[in-house]
Amino acid sequence: MARVKKSYGIIHLVILVSIGLYAYFQIAYKIGQTDFHKLIIHYILAFISFVAIYINFSSKHKILLGLSIGFRLMFFFAIPELSQDIYRFIWDGRLMINGINPYITSPDMLMQKAELPFGMADELYPKLTELSASNRSNYPPVSQFFYVIAAWVSPDTFFGSILCLKAIILSADLLSYRMAVLILEHLRMDKSRVFLYLLNPLIIVEGMGNLHMEPLMVAFLLVGMFFWLKQRNILSGVFIGLSIATKLLPLLLLPFMVKGHRKFQFKAFLQKDILTISSISIGVTLAGFLCFMDLSNADQYLRTIGLWFNRFEFNASLYYVFRWIGYQVSGYNMIAYFGKGLAALSMIFLIYLALKSTANRKSQINAMLLAFIIYFLLATTVHPWYLILPLALSIFSRYSFPVIVWSLSIFFSYHAYETDGFQESSSWLLAEYALFFLSMLLLYEHPGAFRWKR
Numbered sequence: 001m002a003r004v005k006k007s008y009g010i011i012h013l014v015i016l017v018s019i020g021l022y023a024y025f026q027i028a029y030k031i032g033q034t035d036f037h038k039l040i041i042h043y044i045l046a047f048i049s050f051v052a053i054y055i056n057f058s059s060k061h062k063i064l065l066g067l068s069i070g071f072r073l074m075f076f077f078a079i080p081e082l083s084q085d086i087y088r089f090i091w092d093g094r095l096m097i098n099g100i101n102p103y104i105t106s107p108d109m110l111m112q113k114a115e116l117p118f119g120m121a122d123e124l125y126p127k128l129t130e131l132s133a134s135n136r137s138n139y140p141p142v143s144q145f146f147y148v149i150a151a152w153v154s155p156d157t158f159f160g161s162i163l164c165l166k167a168i169i170l171s172a173d174l175l176s177y178r179m180a181v182l183i184l185e186h187l188r189m190d191k192s193r194v195f196l197y198l199l200n201p202l203i204i205v206e207g208m209g210n211l212h213m214e215p216l217m218v219a220f221l222l223v224g225m226f227f228w229l230k231q232r233n234i235l236s237g238v239f240i241g242l243s244i245a246t247k248l249l250p251l252l253l254l255p256f257m258v259k260g261h262r263k264f265q266f267k268a269f270l271q272k273d274i275l276t277i278s279s280i281s282i283g284v285t286l287a288g289f290l291c292f293m294d295l296s297n298a299d300q301y302l303r304t305i306g307l308w309f310n311r312f313e314f315n316a317s318l319y320y321v322f323r324w325i326g327y328q329v330s331g332y333n334m335i336a337y338f339g340k341g342l343a344a345l346s347m348i349f350l351i352y353l354a355l356k357s358t359a360n361r362k363s364q365i366n367a368m369l370l371a372f373i374i375y376f377l378l379a380t381t382v383h384p385w386y387l388i389l390p391l392a393l394s395i396f397s398r399y400s401f402p403v404i405v406w407s408l409s410i411f412f413s414y415h416a417y418e419t420d421g422f423q424e425s426s427s428w429l430l431a432e433y434a435l436f437f438l439s440m441l442l443l444y445e446h447p448g449a450f451r452w453k454r
Helices: 002-029 036-057 061-073 085-097 107-111 121-127 141-153 158-186 191-198 201-209 214-229 233-244 249-257 266-290 295-310 318-330 335-356 361-378 384-394 400-417 426-445
Strands: none
Touching: 002 036, 002 061, 002 201, 036 061, 036 191, 036 201, 036 400, 061 158, 061 191, 061 201, 085 121, 085 141, 085 158, 107 121, 141 158, 141 214, 141 266, 158 191, 158 201, 158 214, 191 384, 191 400, 201 214, 201 384, 201 400, 214 233, 214 249, 214 384, 233 249, 233 266, 249 266, 249 335, 249 361, 249 384, 295 335, 318 335, 318 361, 335 361, 361 384, 361 400, 384 400, 400 426
16 A cells, blocks of 8 residues: 555656646747747646645655756756846846946947947847846846856857856755755744745746846845844845845845844844944945946946836836826826835835834744835836745745745736737736735635645
8 A cells, every 4th residue: 555655656746747847848948938828828837836746745855856956957058038138147247358337338328339349249239128228237246246257158159158147046046945944944944845935936937047146146145044043143244245236135134134132232232233234234235336336436326226216117016006096197107206105115114014023033034025025016116036035035934825826926927028019918917916915815814724834
């Protein structure tokens, strides 16, 4: 009987893995950005494979780690097709090895000059999106550092740079695995929860597939969080600073890091928290930026970042409601007001949650995750890969269920690329956020039923 059960388990696993491999192969090599219906079908297949494997085989730690690596390797030789951002990454790296600062000038400006900024620029430039080509780079210094490495490793071919970045992302995911396990052990939570992140199709497709640097940001953040839990604040500040200097989002976590005492003692609060984690994190971030710019052109970078609050809009939820109201009242898009106003509202919620969170680390992590959920619900732009950071935090939180559901439904946003140009669908937007809010409601009504393993 035991042999029959074991054989059934092996067959079950083989079927689920085969479904995942098939789905990832199709996404990596057969499906383009405009093939939305094929993409969403295969993404859902990959998601079903992920959930079924986790639920049925979560105790098989080594097998799940092997699958996490294997699924990623499916994308290793694939050229990203779902996002054109990779060409801007390569562009920035090649600019810098040729002594040109991507924070100061846009691709459009450079291509108007008589001399090309670098070899193969004429091949790379047409691959940039119109939005990317018309703006200076917004990628923080640690990301730029790795773009330089990719350009230096392969100065003559784009594909070599892509392989280099894939190796970096794979290494980051392995580091995230190790640090997440250590954090789960410290919090006395089930170590298998790490695979809610590592096996999630969103991480695999947007990381190894599209080469967004969020997995590297998460790796640095998890190292910083581990040292934070161990009260080694200097090392925590350094690695959280590296995370912020990879992608700016972890900056929002600093208000939560400066708490940590049940009884408020100003001297201890000042010495152990603000002057270490926060100031060192900000110092590391600023040092990174100063490697690429000085104060005279810092304002240009800030203006570029400001576009996320007064110009860019994609896959938003509550902001689109306010935008509609604005059209009814004024007759034009009031993003310049609503974008900044909602960002300010997010900061108010964030500070409130930071002040309300206790010295209990689990409570603080729950508050961090809730802050990011609120931030993205109020944001004007929510690309799928933005969800990678809250997804990483969710494995340490009781709120993981709705974030995992969102990591499925957020792929509905790719419908916007199905037609020539760019056109969002209100139906797919409604479906995405309806699933998310429904999962939040289910978690509220049945808090013990949707917490996976603790």
